[in-house]
Amino acid sequence: MLKALLYKDYGYRLITHNTNPDFAALADALNHLAQAHQQMPPTEKTSIPSTSTPITFTLNADNIITDTHSDALFPSSEKALIGLPFTSLLCLSSQQALTAILHTLSLSTAHPNPYHSDLDFQITPVLYYHIRCYMYYTPTQVVITSAPPTHSTPTQATPATTLKAKIQEITDYIDAHLDGSLPRTQAIAHRFGWNEKKLVQLFKIIHRQSPSAYYQQQRMKKARQLLLHTDMPLEEIATTIGYHSTNSFYKAFKKYYHHPPSRLRHPYCKNKP
Incomplete structure (x- = not known):
């Protein structure tokens, strides 16, 4: 996480429950620092670009990963993600939120704008990555990406x-x-x-x-x-x-x-x- 902060990548968070007090205190401080920078208005951020690149997952109708460009999060196991349920990559709270969203999307085929939701990707047992994702739905597949839509502003997403x-x-x-x-x-x-x-x-x-x-x-x-x-x-x-x-x-x-x-x-x- 320190390396990510050094390179201006503020999406990572440390899990603090079930840990010793010293680690929890340090983790809380780093998480607070990352969150503060992530929420900072663009005009106040440093001009040094982040090294992180957009992540993208393509899912089939059963929400199984069929394609992915996610080496920014999973550099050593990107190919191994093919065939896994997408929810298996998420923390529990994000699993529940995403399940509700995808279920709602499946009830209608008319989605002029993508839905967006903040998701927490489980990187290790003590580390997750917090990022806003945009969801494009069709009856046969779902594309989930961290890249904001180009045809509309993020605030137009539902x-x-x-x-x-x-x-x-x-x-x-x-x-x-x-x-x-x-x-x-x-x-x-x-x-x-x-x-x-x-x-x-x-x-x-x-x-x-x-x-x-x-x-x-x-x-x-x-x-x-x-x-x-x-x-x-x-x-x-x-x-x-x-x-x-x-x-x-x-x-x-x-x-x-x-x-x-x-x-x-x-x-x-x-x-x-």
């Missing part, structure tokens, strides 16, 4: 955080409409300008459940809180979370929690979290 932000908008919309029937996912997708299948698939990746299951979960949680912390009648609670009859609410609550709502009105249940 970041992974944008996907999460859009799902959060939909989540907030559901949370704000627990007092009525949830619109069909097709109507929600249309409202937010999304493909219905893409919405459901990405919502499941982030929330581990469908929009309708999340909606029902939030309704039941709200009902439970009202039962425990207010004296609101069951009829009013039912209306508050969108049920038109107390009987329907009673059955739904019992099915979800395996006990009737009246049980939470017992004195020993009051003031429970």
